[in-house]
Amino acid sequence: MDRATFETRLFGVLRWVVIAILIVVTLFPFYYMVLLSIRPIEAVLGNPGDLWAGPAEWTVSTYREVLSPVSDGGQGFVGLIGNTLLVAVSATLLTLLVSLPGSYAVSRLQFVGRRQVHFLFLAIYLFPAILLAIPLFTVFTRLGLRGSLFGLIIVYIAQTIPVSIYMLRNYLTTIPVSLEEAAAVDGYSRLQTLRKVILPLAAPAVMANALYVFMIAWNEYLFALLFLVENRGNWTVSLGLAQLSGGIEVSKTVLMAGSVVLTLPIVIIFFATERLLTEGLTAGADKG
Amino acid sequence: MVATEQRPAAPERRRRPARQLTRKQRENRAGLAYLSPTFLVVLVVVVVPILWTILLAFQRLRLINIRRSGLFGDFTLRNFEYVFTSPGFWSSLWTTLVYTIGGTAFSIVFGLIAALALRRRFPGRTLVxxxxxxxxxxxxxxxxxxxxxxxSPQFGVTNDWGQRFLGWDRPIAFLSQREYNLWGVDIPLALITVIVFEAWRYFPFAFLFILARLQAVPRDLEEAAVVDGAAPTQLFRHILLPQLGAVIALLSVLRFIMTFNKFDDVWLLTGGGAGTQVASVRVYEFLTSRLDIGAAAAQGLVLAAALVVLLVIYLRFFAPREES
Known part of the structure; x- marks a missing residue:
């Protein structure tokens, strides 16, 4: 057997081994999360190695504890979900409102400093988020914005704008300029063209972008911790869950139920829109 | 006849450059106007805070008195002196470097392997x-x-299975044990665990970009090589790898920057204990437990400066040159 045949067979088998390992390695933690969240804590402590639990053993008491309001002795995660949704949806809409004209300008218009814009964006990622947090913490304290969701939303916009503009710009460059010229001939102003011609055409990219920003905002932890920790009423789910782990009387199974509550919306959104999202993110990456 | 033909042409010629200029100006203005909301947000939330941090790093400030103090105070280098001489500074920088290089390298290597395995179609590929x-x-x-x-050593599946099937004589505290003796060699256990987590969490990012690039590699290039009898490893080495060079280089830089500044992952896993105190966790501790804003800012700036130096070294000496 020559080298080529041998290797082709070897990698033909190895490929399936790798795929199997990949599936186990990526999915197992999530399976384990769900499994622990529906097992009673006594069962987990007794047999920590069990990877299966029959329906007879299942319990929803962990979810009841996580979701029921604080006044009923629960952890009040329903309220936290509301806060997180408010933050994530507002951050998404505002980021789009800001980055859509921005990306249009970067992809279509010649203006002074166009080539320097990406240096500005690089700066956002070059400095650790914790470094920005120091002065923002101070300013928000002075303005009374610390502890409010509004301050958090502004930070999320700034954190997601570079990727957002990059994604949209890549898509906008694929839209033929002639369409805009036709719109101009029809007497559309630039803003009207953007709204009535470009926006509908870029809908897939805008949607992918919205999902990206939503996910980042939903998952974020550091700034939520720094700004909101003293104001329990405004906690996001991530922060609430992290604070929960510090509590002594909270069992690990309840913690896992909280993790499922935090993760599930993201997983649903992601599986429903995976293609849209990955294509939006990697558009342009295949050009080298 | 000749004169009347020339006369209207002259003002036309004069007017044209003027009109072009105004169109250019209009476009310039529109461009800046459309980008101004972006500028504003970035200015307020990123640029001003960074400049302010630089000012803070040169002042002795604590959280208690910052509300009263103004923008400018007594400038001093004492924060930097404190940061450089305080115990654990160099070891923390070293930890950050090991963590960053390990996390970056493993996530890219695993991402590459995953992309190669999932490259060809098979039933259920989209789901996988x-x-x-x-x-x-x-x-x-x-x-x-x-x-x-x-x-977890008490109720974690890893230790339970390790003891049952792999013959571990006692549970291993992966996240809280600084050093572990493996076959006579001390390995930094908690740091390695954190790096493995980093590789697990971010290999999909590398995977995504490498896969996108792989799918753009022209089919006939590979088919020709296969006809010539090239083995898969040769195919990878001589056909695929050159095509992937640019995207891997870009990923290395991106992942390096992101991992170098990473805070949440390490903080949530170990709290920065057991030899995993990366620099950004140190900044956070200066800020929240010692309430020392000046030192936190100085430490953060040192971190950013170290990153810039490393990036310049990379771009100067190691970055793949654009093929002309």
Whole structure:
């Protein structure tokens, strides 16, 4: 057997081994999360190695504890979900409102400093988020914005704008300029063209972008911790869950139920829109 | 006849450059106007805070008196002196470097392997591809908690199985043990665990970009090589790898920057203990437990400066040159 045949067979088998390992390695933690969240804590402590639990053993008491309001002795995660949704949806809409004209300008218009814009964006990622947090913490304290969701939303916009503009710009460059010229001939102003011609055409990219920003905002932890920790009423789910782990009387199974509550919306959104999202993110990456 | 033909042409010629200029100006103005909301947000939330941090790093300030103090105070280098001489500074920088290089390298290597394995179509590929991306899109708080519980010495599945099937004589505290003696060699256990977590969480990111690039490699290039009798390893070495060079280089830089500044993952997994105190966790501790804003800012700036130096070295000496 020559080298080529041998290797082709070897990698033909190895490929399936790798795929199997990949599936186990990526999915197992999530399976384990769900499994622990529906097992009673006594069962987990007794047999920590069990990877299966029959329906007879299942319990929803962990979810009841996580979701029921604080006044009923629960952890009040329903309220936290509301806060997180408010933050994530507002951050998404505002980021789009800001980055859509921005990306249009970067992809279509010649203006002074166009080539320097990406240096500005690089700066956002070059400095650790914790470094920005120091002065923002101070300013928000002075303005009374610390502890409010509004301050958090502004930070999320700034954190997601570079990727957002990059994604949209890549898509906008694929839209033929002639369409805009036709719109101009029809007497559309630039803003009207953007709204009535470009926006509908870029809908897939805008949607992918919205999902990206939503996910980042939903998952974020550091700034939520720094700004909101003293104001329990405004906690996001991530922060609430992290604070929960510090509590002594909270069992690990309840913690896992909280993790499922935090993760599930993201997983649903992601599986429903995976293609849209990955294509939006990697558009342009295949050009080298 | 000749004169009348020339006369209207002259003002036309004069007017044209003027009109072009105004169109250019209009476009310039529109461009700046459309980008101004972006500028404003970035200015307020990023640029001004960075400049302010630089000022703060040169002042002795604590959280208690910052509300009263103005922008400018007594400038001093004492914060930097304090940061450089305080115990654990160099070891923390070293930890950050090991963590960053380890996390970057492993995530890219695993991403590459995953991309090669999932490259060709097979039934269920879309679903597998989506599940491979899960570690990256899932909330950091949730996944760190699952890892913590999986690795827990008391009720984690890893230690239970290790003791039952692998013959471990006692549970291993993956996240809280600084050093572990493996076959006579001390290995930094907690740091390695954190790096493995980093590789697990971010290999999908590398996977995504490498896969996108792989799918753009022209088919006939590979087919020709196969006809010539090239083995898969040769195919990879001589056909695919050259095509992937640019995207891997870009990923290395991106992942290096992101991992170098990473805070949440390490903080949530170990709290910075057991030899995993990376520099950004140190900044956070200066800020919240010692309430020392000046030192936190100075430490953060040192971190950013170190990153810039490393990037310049990379771009100067190691970055692949654009093929002309």
């Amino acid at each position: 591809r989506a599940s491979v991306l899960l570690p990256y899109v899932a909330p950091v708080v949730a996944v760190t908690f699952v890892w913590e519980i999986m690795l």
